[in-house]
Amino acid sequence: MEIHRGLLFLWIATILLLQKSSNVEGRHHVTKKHKKKNASKGSPAYAPSPEGPISQSPNYSPPVPSDPNDPTNSSRNCIFDVTSYGAVGDGETDDTAAFTAAWKAACQVESGIVLAPVDHVFMITSTIFSGPCKPGLVFQVDGVLMPPNGPDCWPKSDSNKQWLVFYRLDQMTFTGTGTIEGNGKDWWELPCKPHRGPNGSTLPGPCNSPALIRFFMSSNLVVSGLRIQNSPQFHMKFDGCEGVLIDKLSISSPKLSPNTDGIHIENTKSVGIYNSVIGNGDDCISIGPGCSNVDIEAVTCGPSHGISIGSLGVHNSRACVSNITVRNAILKDSDNGLRIKTWQGGTGSVTGISFENIQMDNVRNSIIIDQYYCLSKACRNQTSAVYLSDVTYRNIKGTYDVRSPPIHFACSDSVACTNITMSEVELLPYEGVLVDDPFCWNAYGTQETLTIPPIDCLKEGMGHKLAESSLYSC
Known part of the structure; x- marks a missing residue:
């Protein structure tokens, strides 16, 4: 009898413990925070596209x-x-x-x-x-x-x-x-x-x-x-x-619809963009001045003008952008891929930019820095520019549209782009053959691995020091 009584007590205690555990779990309040870079991915219930990247909301x-x-x-x-x-x-x-x-x-x-x-x-x-x-x-x-x-x-x-x-x-x-x-x-x-x-x-x-x-x-x-x-x-x-x-x-609109950026942010901090599909007639995501701590993951982009930082520094303005991460994304059938664009004459800086694990599919200008951005032919070259530094391209693979070189670094004459890192970048022609090699102008950086196509124009070292550092600090 004592044994049965003891078993009955144990059974009741177990049921109460399970109910308490279930109630605690039901009251749990989830708050989304950025994942650490090496955190493991789960399998989310939502798949934005059968062929798109999927990430658990970090x-x-x-x-x-x-x-x-x-x-x-x-x-x-x-x-x-x-x-x-x-x-x-x-x-x-x-x-x-x-x-x-x-x-x-x-x-x-x-x-x-x-x-x-x-x-x-x-x-x-x-x-x-x-x-x-x-x-x-x-x-x-x-x-x-x-x-x-x-x-x-x-x-x-x-x-x-x-x-x-x-x-x-x-x-x-x-x-x-x-x-x-x-x-x-x-x-x-x-x-x-x-x-x-x-x-x-x-x-x-x-x-x-x-x-x-x-x-x-x-x-x-x-x-x-x-x-x-x-x-x-x-x-x-x-x-x-x-x-x-x-x-x-x-987010969707026709490929030729003008100025239909998918998501645009400016003067905005601490942003997460996840598990989304964007196709439109302009940038699928555009990041303007005053933005920092932006995390973009598991986004399928295209057709579009790509993922863009800028344009920055228009009308000699100051622009500060920092800590932007784009990873585990697909870009397809787009006029640009990963783009940073600034006007001549601006000041400020773009620093701490990371593009990682990106799949390209028939993308023109797959990797581009353009510090001569201009919407007319009347723009003059100027001595000041938005300073670009600490930009990493890691595991960028796929195909490009051969009408433009897949890698294009056009940095300011007077303010070099510095600390560009290239690692596991492999881009092949979508069709036809490449006419021009990758282009670099006043761009400094390192190649951690050989790049396809080879990028021999990237300069070694850190470039010259900026004469008026106050113009470029943020």
């Missing part, structure tokens, strides 16, 4: 809100369905008032959700969703959300430079299973800025076309899960923000 600092799809969070949130505030969702009715009313209500409670439900097409005009709001606010689009159809339908009183603006927010999430449709076609054809057309022709381009989504002066942001397409101009911009997590996005 841990990330500074802290941002936890995953909005975590059921331990959603069950405690208050939902503000825009249809309850009068939204029709027929694709024609102006639903702006309903969205702003739902936003104001959700803004006043913790973990409020503004919901644009599935099976609806909501049309709203240019709107600023501003804070401050209670923490944990979620803007969730499960249906379709779009602006008026083209410039002729755009209200004359609205800004034509931006559509959705999120301003002065902290701990806010923009997510959902739906689509943000930009209706950009008519904007691309405005007769202002020329751009490439079919068969080498030139077509008109955008005037003050609106950026689709802009986050301004905000912190601790999460953007995930959405399909964003056909923006009139930039699909998504972050300006003056800190602590941004972008995960599992699909």
Whole structure:
């Protein structure tokens, strides 16, 4: 009897222990922080593309809100369905008032959700969703959300430079299973800025076309899960923000759509961009001045103009960019691959740049530094330039478009690029044969391994010291 009683006690104790363990696990609150470089990868539940790279969303600092799809969070949130505030969702009715009313209500409670439900097409005009709001606010689009159809339908009183603006927010999430449709076609054809057309022709381009989504002066942001397409101009911009997590996005617009950058950041720090597929008519990711601590991983990019740092230093301005990492990415059918571009006459610096484990597929200008960037033929050579140093290219492999050399380092006459590192760079012609060898001008660095094609033009040493170091320190 004592043995049975002891076994019964042991069984009850085991059940209680398992329940306690399950409850603790259910309450666990995940905060994303940057992974260490050598951390092992897991197998995520989301695959952005059958042939694209996949990465578990790395841990990330500074802290941002936890995953909005975590059921331990959603069950405690208050939902503000825009249809309850009068939204029709027929694709024609102006639903702006309903969205702003739902936003104001959700803004006043913790973990409020503004919901644009599935099976609806909501049309709203240019709107600023501003804070401050209670923490944990979620803007969730499960249906379709779009602006008026083209410039002729755009209200004359609205800004034509931006559509959705999120301003002065902290701990806010923009997510959902739906689509943000930009209706950009008519904007691309405005007769202002020329751009490439079919068969080498030139077509008109955008005037003050609106950026689709802009986050301004905000912190601790999460953007995930959405399909964003056909923006009139930039699909998504972050300006003056800190602590941004972008995960599992699909961004797309036609190859010849002008100025349709996928994700653009400027004056923004601590950014993670993961597990996303971007194809468009300009840079798939562009990094402007004032950015630091940016981690890009498991992104499939193309067609596009590649992943770009810059342009920087326009109109003799100062630009500081540091600690940018791009790894485990695919670039395909793009006019540029990994690009750093600066104007003559700028100051400041670009330092601590790492490109690692990149697969190229028919990419023109696969690896390019261009310190003579100019949009016309009237730009003059100047003595000052943005200083480039500590740039690493490691395990960059694949094929390139033979119309341009796959490696092009054009550094300033007076301010050399220094400490460029090349390791396991192997680039072969996509078709045909290479006409020109890799190009270098005033570029210093080392080759840890032999490069294909051989790059004999990279100078050894550190280059000359800068005469006025204060111009180039950040």
